[in-house]
Amino acid sequence: xxxxxxxxxxxxxxxxxxxxxxxxxxxxxxxxxxxxxxxxxxxxxxxxxxxxxxxxxxxxxxxxxxxxxxxxxxxxxxxxxxxxxxxxxxxxxxxxxxxxxxxxxxxxxxxxxxxxxxxxxxxxxxxxxxxxxxxxxxxxxxxxxxxxxxxxxxxxxxxxxxxxxxxxxxxxxxxxxxxxxxxxxxxxxxxxxxxxxxxxxxxxxxxxxxxxxxxxxxxxxxxxxxxxxxxxxxxxxxxxxxxxxxxxxxxxxxxxxxxxxxxxxxxxxxxxxxxxxxxxxxx
Numbered sequence: 001x002x003x004x005x006x007x008x009x010x011x012x013x014x015x016x017x018x019x020x021x022x023x024x025x026x027x028x029x030x031x032x033x034x035x036x037x038x039x040x041x042x043x044x045x046x047x048x049x050x051x052x053x054x055x056x057x058x059x060x061x062x063x064x065x066x067x068x069x070x071x072x073x074x075x076x077x078x079x080x081x082x083x084x085x086x087x088x089x090x091x092x093x094x095x096x097x098x099x100x101x102x103x104x105x106x107x108x109x110x111x112x113x114x115x116x117x118x119x120x121x122x123x124x125x126x127x128x129x130x131x132x133x134x135x136x137x138x139x140x141x142x143x144x145x146x147x148x149x150x151x152x153x154x155x156x157x158x159x160x161x162x163x164x165x166x167x168x169x170x171x172x173x174x175x176x177x178x179x180x181x182x183x184x185x186x187x188x189x190x191x192x193x194x195x196x197x198x199x200x201x202x203x204x205x206x207x208x209x210x211x212x213x214x215x216x217x218x219x220x221x222x223x224x225x226x227x228x229x230x231x232x233x234x235x236x237x238x239x240x241x242x243x244x245x246x247x248x249x250x251x252x253x254x255x256x257x258x259x260x261x262x263x264x265x266x267x268x269x270x271x272x273x274x275x276x277x278x279x280x281x282x283x
Contacts, residue, residue: 008047020111027039051079109140116147126157176269229252
């Protein structure tokens with residue numbers, strides 16, 4: 001396979017006014033320290049301008065260091081972090097966000113998400129959302145959203161708030177995708193952001209996927225990511241390897257046919273790679 005330049009990822013407009021690069025680097029389970037810093041450096045060198053972390057990952061500080069040391073103007077790099085579900089509540093969520101901001105050391109958070117809808121009671125997550133609204137008004141976060149919310153969690157939120165989440169970040173790839181959720185989010189102008197878009201490497205040998213990859217002279221990983229682009233998703237593949245970080249960025253100079261997209265859609269099995277189960281089961 002010949003090397004290709006990495007086109008700059010398009011930026012998609014969020015319903016709260018900001019723009020988010022369609023491709024980002026995820027750092028879930030990236031070890032705190034030099035490993036995370038190096039991966040972020042490689043991503044920024046390859047043209048990425050979107051980094052996704054979380055308080056639970058334990059590497060916010062390393063993301064912040066790498067972004068600051070890159071020399072890239074702060075406003076050009078979009079950084080997401082998240083509120084862990086043990087910190088639900090109006091006061092606790094605000095405190096958690098400010099601690100995340102201090103660890104990042106970047107002046108503001110581009111996108112702050114409620115990481116999971118798990119809570120002792122539904123009111124707790126609603127109180128967290130009120131806190132996020134306040135943080136956005138104060139400029140701590142420029143945009144706010146949710147992660148792992150099913151349709152009914154989104155409906156619960158819309159019944160109690162006039163502020164619509166900017167994104168819903170969920171496990172999303174051809175083997176686990178939810179057309180009902182995607183349709184709901186499109187109607188509500190919520191962008192769906194895919195975590196584990198590469199199935200954490202578990203399904204890269206699927207015959208349908210590898211056949212389409214061969215037809216395009218691409219890797220199965222690139223086809224999985226391009227499938228997400230065809231569906232209008234924001235994508236945050238994780239890698240700690242420089243060559244794969246570059247490979248994952250080379251997805252904006254080819255397209256899949258409607259027939260190929262449909263064939264990949266047909267791989268849906270519901271077999272999740274995330275360990276936390278189906279968000280639709282969370283009360």
